[in-house]
Amino acid sequence: MSKRSKIILIIIAIGFIAALIWFGKKNKKSIVEYETEKPFRTTIVKKTVATGKVTPLEEIEIKPQIAGIIDRILLLEGAKVKKGDLIATVRVVPNEQSLISAKGTVDNIRIRLSNAEISYKRNKNLFEKGVISRAEYEAVELTYNQAKQDLKNAQNNYQIIKKGSTGSSASANTNIIAQMSGTILEIPVKEGDQVIQSNNFNAGTTIASIADMSKMIFEGKVDESEVGKLVSGSNIDVSIGAIEGIKFPAKLNFIAPKGTEEGGAVQFTIKADLSLDDKYFIRAGYSANADIILEKKDSVLSIKEALLKFDKKTEEPYVEVKNAEGKFDKKTVKLGTSDGVNVEILEGVTKDDEIKIWNKASKDDVKKVN
Incomplete structure (x- = not known):
């Protein structure tokens, strides 16, 4: 055998040995062993979160009964008031043309009354002497009395234009008083405004808004996909953004029969009576979230x-269950309620099945089989 042939044989032998070593190492690669979990029994609660705010149950706006200028503001926002307390006063600024016209009417009627009084006294003397009949006398007396009443009405009208009211009602119209007991939330005007x-054509200027801060409600909105699962009277938990770590119990008492479209989705308004804690002062308008239980299974x-x-293909849910040989079989399952972490299993597996944990194949999970 030539030297060249020996070299070729040696090269072939080395290649063969290298191939054997490579295949041997490949066959010794570790087998991935998946971890498993068994089904378990638990309570599943499906919730939704409604965003909204905390508002007073009773809130009113105080408006003036006359037009004018704010003369004095006696209280500040945040002050506690009782029904009947004076909040502000209004000074009437009469229309000059109307005032002059009313004053002219008073003067004209006063002249007419003076003439009627003279006629009344003259005819009274004639009646007492028997010169004229009773009917003639009573007609003159009626004219005189009507003139007196016309003067009184004209004077009242003049006072209303000048001061905004007349007689004992003057202070009632110019004084702005609290119509309920509570807290002044806002006074949007200032002295001189x-x-x-x-009236029937104008809502009027709001001088103050008052609310009973001891009775608060949560007002929020839920999506149309979840509103059908809400039940009036159910208990909810309200978290207020300004008070961290505290949940206030509330009872759902209103679900709007009609929704409104917002951002392409239909939202329904809900309201719930809030149970307050005396340790915390809840301000009107606080942003809040309500945790509402839609479904619960124990x-x-x-x-x-x-x-x-x-x-x-079918989009049906399935799991892989470990069999007696250590391999995994595909099993279709029927699902029930889910809370986003756990899901109820209606059919497909039992409590003793070992279910493959997906995406657990890492270097730590690989075990070499010798």
């Missing part, structure tokens, strides 16, 4: 949602 009275067979897979 002009105000308009409330001690149901469940698994973690992370164990689920979905078939690409």
Whole structure:
């Protein structure tokens, strides 16, 4: 055998040995062993969160009965008041043209009354002497009495234009008083501001808003996909943004029969009576969230949602269950209520099945088989 042939044989032998070593190492690669979990029984609570705010149950706006200018403001925002307390006073600024016209009417009627009084006294003397009949005398007397009443009405009208009211009602119209007991939330006017009275054509200027801060409600909105599961009278928990770590109990008492579209989604207004804690002062308008239980199931067979897979064709949920040989079989499952972490299993697996934990194949999970 030539030297060249020996070299070729040696090269072939070395290649063969290297191939054997490579295949041997490949066959010795570790087998991935997946961890498993068994189904368990737990309580599943499905919740939704409604965003909103805390508002007083009773809140009113105080408006003036006359137009004028704010003369004095006696109280500040945040002050506690009782029904009937004086909040502010209004000074009437009469219309000059109307005032002159009313004054002219008073003067004209006063002249007419003076003439009627003279006629009345003359005819009274004639009647007492028997010169004229009773009917003639009573007609003159009626004219005189009507003139007196016309003067009184004209004077009242003049006082109303000048002062905003007449007689004992003068202070009632110019004084702005609290119509309920509570806390003054807002006084949107200041001294010197002009105000308009409330009437059929104008809502009027708000001088103050008052609310009973001892009775507060949560007002929020929920999506149309969840409103059908709400039950009036159910208990909810309200978290207030300004008070961390505290949940206030509330009772749902109103679900709007009509929704409003916001950002392409239909939202329904809900309201709940809030139970307050004397340790905390709740201000009107605090932002708040309400945790509302939509569905609750106690001690149901469940698994973690992370164990689920979905078939690409049928989109049915399934899990892989370990068999006696250590391999995993695909099993379709029927799901019930879910809370986002755990999901109820209605059919497909039992409490003794070992279910594959997905995405656990890491270097730490690999064990070499010798």
